[in-house]
Amino acid sequence: LRHLLTLDGLPKEILCRLLDRAGQIRDTALGRTQRRHSLDGATVCTLFFEPSTRTRSSFQIAAQRLGADVLNFDASTSSTRKGETARDTLRNLEAMGVRGFVVRHAEDGAVEALAGEAGEGTAVINAGDGRSAHPTQGLLDVLTLRQAKGADFSKLKVLMVGDVNHSRVARSDLHALRTLGAGEIRVCGPQALLPQDDTLHGCVVGDDFDAMLEGVDAVMMLRLQRERMEEGLVASLQDYHDHYGLTAQRLTRAASDAVVLHPGPINRGVEITDEVADGPQSLVLRQVSNGVAIRMAVLETLLG
Ligand code: CP
Numbered sequence: 001l002r003h004l005l006t007l008d009g010l011p012k013e014i015l016c017r018l019l020d021r022a023g024q025i026r027d028t029a030l031g032r033t034q035r036r037h038s039l040d041g042a043t044v045c046t047l048f049f050e051p052s053t054r055t056r057s058s059f060q061i062a063a064q065r066l067g068a069d070v071l072n073f074d075a076s077t078s079s080t081r082k083g084e085t086a087r088d089t090l091r092n093l094e095a096m097g098v099r100g101f102v103v104r105h106a107e108d109g110a111v112e113a114l115a116g117e118a119g120e121g122t123a124v125i126n127a128g129d130g131r132s133a134h135p136t137q138g139l140l141d142v143l144t145l146r147q148a149k150g151a152d153f154s155k156l157k158v159l160m161v162g163d164v165n166h167s168r169v170a171r172s173d174l175h176a177l178r179t180l181g182a183g184e185i186r187v188c189g190p191q192a193l194l195p196q197d198d199t200l201h202g203c204v205v206g207d208d209f210d211a212m213l214e215g216v217d218a219v220m221m222l223r224l225q226r227e228r229m230e231e232g233l234v235a236s237l238q239d240y241h242d243h244y245g246l247t248a249q250r251l252t253r254a255a256s257d258a259v260v261l262h263p264g265p266i267n268r269g270v271e272i273t274d275e276v277a278d279g280p281q282s283l284v285l286r287q288v289s290n291g292v293a294i295r296m297a298v299l300e301t302l303l304g
Pocket residue numbers: 051052053054055056128137263264265
């Protein structure tokens with residue numbers, strides 16, 4: 001594996017190896033405080049053209065725990081403001097000795113295009129591009145599910161809810177769930193926020209949240225991505241919450257041991273209530289801590 005750009009087509013063997021390694025890391029002191037030296041002498045750059053809290057910070061922590069130096073590139077104070085392209089930015093940083101780029105970009109396909117420009121020996125990791133892919137989020141989500149429900153996904157009923165159309169997380173989660181053989185993938189949201197292409201092939205699709213919740217083992221809530229939406233696509237936040245907000249009352253329709261995931265950032269009171277987000281069935285912070293382990297496993301695999 002030279003770059004990690006998407007989970008679409010990533011062989012199950014490689015995906016499972018990354019999950020296994022991240023699980024090992026989590027179970028040892030390495031996942032918390034201990035440092036190792038597998039990336040000593042390497043420099044990793046977080047090249048983010050869009051905001052981030054979880055992905056950027058966890059990649060930084062992951063790289064540092066592996067012994068790498070980390071350069072946090074700030075697009076807002078860089079020469080991209082003077083018109084320098086992302087390609088020239090990457091090539092200039094590469095000339096300074098950066099070996100690993102963790103890239104987030106607003107445009108679909110932009111990270112793959114940058115990877116095509118990178119020199120031999122440089123690894124590019126997609127940290128989220130447009131609505132296309134967010135592979136490390138997909139990996140950490142299925143790692144979190146696997147820890148909660150076991151490695152056999154064949155009997156799992158998973159429900160994904162909300163703004164699927166604008167969500168790169170949803171696309172990467174769907175690829176990972178299919179690769180791991182999830183028993184049933186249900187997708188629920190307002191018609192206007194569901195993709196009309198083949199993204200949802202093989203999924204059970206519906207717009208009645210209460211009905212779709214019946215008996216599911218896991219509920220993957222998605223953020224309403226208002227920054228990517230045309231005005232008027234959602235009538236009002238209250239209306240959205242009334243139809244697609246996960247409340248404690250609604251959650252009783254799922255299996256009694258169902259777990260709840262959300263990639264963050266959360267619009268509290270819109271897609272999920274505080275009671276559920278902070279409640280006993282929520283794995284939201286588990287996802288975040290798994291993010292460090294997954295990113296260590298990915299960096300080790302590509303650069304170690
Ligand atoms: N889940 C996620 O990608 O969060 P950030 O945008 O904070 O990185």
